[in-house]
Amino acid sequence: MSNQQSKTGQNGKNGFLRIGDLARASGVSADTLRHYERKGLLKPRRSANSYREYPAHAVDRVRMIRSALALGFRLDDLTRIFKVRDAGGAPCRQVRELAAGKLDEVESLLQELTTVRNELRKLLKEWDQRLESTSASEPARLLETLSAIGFTNGSASSLLNSNLSKRKTRKETKKK
Amino acid sequence: MSNQQSKTGQNGKNGFLRIGDLARASGVSADTLRHYERKGLLKPRRSANSYREYPAHAVDRVRMIRSALALGFRLDDLTRIFKVRDAGGAPCRQVRELAAGKLDEVESLLQELTTVRNELRKLLKEWDQRLESTSASEPARLLETLSAIGFTNGSASSLLNSNLSKRKTRKETKKK
DNA sequence: ATAAAGTCTGGAACCGATTCCAGGGTCAAG
DNA sequence: CTTGACCCTGGAATCGGTTCCAGACTTTAT
Numbered sequence: 576m577s578n579q580q581s582k583t584g585q586n587g588k589n590g591f592l593r594i595g596d597l598a599r600a601s602g603v604s605a606d607t608l609r610h611y612e613r614k615g616l617l618k619p620r621r622s623a624n625s626y627r628e629y630p631a632h633a634v635d636r637v638r639m640i641r642s643a644l645a646l647g648f649r650l651d652d653l654t655r656i657f658k659v660r661d662a663g664g665a666p667c668r669q670v671r672e673l674a675a676g677k678l679d680e681v682e683s684l685l686q687e688l689t690t691v692r693n694e695l696r697k698l699l700k701e702w703d704q705r706l707e708s709t710s711a712s713e714p715a716r717l718l719e720t721l722s723a724i725g726f727t728n729g730s731a732s733s734l735l736n737s738n739l740s741k742r743k744t745r746k747e748t749k750k751k
Numbered sequence: 752m753s754n755q756q757s758k759t760g761q762n763g764k765n766g767f768l769r770i771g772d773l774a775r776a777s778g779v780s781a782d783t784l785r786h787y788e789r790k791g792l793l794k795p796r797r798s799a800n801s802y803r804e805y806p807a808h809a810v811d812r813v814r815m816i817r818s819a820l821a822l823g824f825r826l827d828d829l830t831r832i833f834k835v836r837d838a839g840g841a842p843c844r845q846v847r848e849l850a851a852g853k854l855d856e857v858e859s860l861l862q863e864l865t866t867v868r869n870e871l872r873k874l875l876k877e878w879d880q881r882l883e884s885t886s887a888s889e890p891a892r893l894l895e896t897l898s899a900i901g902f903t904n905g906s907a908s909s910l911l912n913s914n915l916s917k918r919k920t921r922k923e924t925k926k927k
Numbered sequence: 928a929t930a931a932a933g934t935c936t937g938g939a940a941c942c943g944a945t946t947c948c949a950g951g952g953t954c955a956a957g
Numbered sequence: 958c959t960t961g962a963c964c965c966t967g968g969a970a971t972c973g974g975t976t977c978c979a980g981a982c983t984t985t986a987t
Contacts, residue, residue: 642900646900647867660894671875671879677871678871691821691823692854694822695823699847702843702850706844722811735857
């Protein structure tokens with residue numbers, strides 16, 4: 576239970592990690608690592624038994640990927656960047672522009688989301704007043720107040736209807 | 752070009768709208784209206800030719816749906832609510848709780864997104880400095896600074912990788 | 928009469944990161 | 958030799974709102 580990672584005994588020995596080791600070390604599922612590979616983000620060598628073998632610095636690369644994703648980059652963005660990079664190039668400017676674009680998106684998203692929050696607050700306050708001055712489980716008309724909301728139809732709306740309030744239950748020989 | 756809506760001549764006559772009329776009146780595609788029906792949100796009557804016929808107040812309902820969506824409600828949420836409601840019930844409390852939940856989500860999302868924005872700003876500033884003191888198209892190391900970012904792995908990350916910066920080109924006998 | 932526009936249906940595609948699955952190897956410990 | 962823990966592959970499912978499709982019918986305008 577303490578030396579989870581040494582279970583396979585590979586990660587400290589010759590400096591190479593197997594997929595499970597890397598998964599634990601980087602906090603990502605093995606499935607996800609294979610997916611990153613399909614996307615061209617990782618290129619582990621293969622051992623005789625065709626097991627993937629990752630160099631130690633793969634952990635850094637995965638962390639980089641996770642951070643980039645958290646900032647709004649897409650896997651395809653990273654694929655493009657890493658391709659140039661692994662070929663010896665310096666995709667500095669692309670990276671910078673990409674980040675700048677993301678910042679723009681995030682800022683307008685923040686704007687919209689703030690509006691949504693304010694609308695929701697207003698709505699709740701209004702509804703609570705109305706509910707107070709109304710006998711239980713009889714009248715309503717709460718929804719009608721919605722029509723008054725000016726929806727900018729921006730990207731925020733679509734975003735709200737996604738994952739939120741949904742927790743995944745991972746399988747894959749999950750433990751711990 | 753001026754009297755677009757009177758093209759079918761139905762919407763002012765007997766007070767019922769055909770799907771195209773409602774689509775124009777509510778700013779939603781006919782496809783979407785059919786989808787809402789599949790989801791149980793609209794129940795237009797049918798004329799002899801099996802065309803959908805919507806009462807005038809359907810426009811309000813659609814507007815209500817759009818506003819609710821913009822606030823983060825899901826179609827299934829609305830389906831449940833409208834079901835109770837159309838049966839004569841008053842789903843006030845459910846609606847209120849739902850909205851309260853949404854507010855919570857939006858607020859934590861705002862929090863995360865603000866962090867992301869700040870990280871992006873910091874990153875850009877840092878990169879610009881580095882790029883300035885570096886000959887063009889040679890060194891880089893921009894991405895390395897990403898590893899330093901503490902990603903809370905919250906819902907914000909997943910949201911950023913969606914629709915943003917993608918515009919759809921609708922068809923369906925589009926005009927205007 | 929004929930063309931153009933509108934409508935019908937049910938099902939599939941889309942977006943993107945991740946997860947899940949089945950069927951089959953590999954390897955160490957008991 | 959068997960058990961159990963890993964690993965392999967490639968393809969499909971997931972989430973949700975919307976769009977798109979094909980094939981067929983109806984209405985409206987020319």
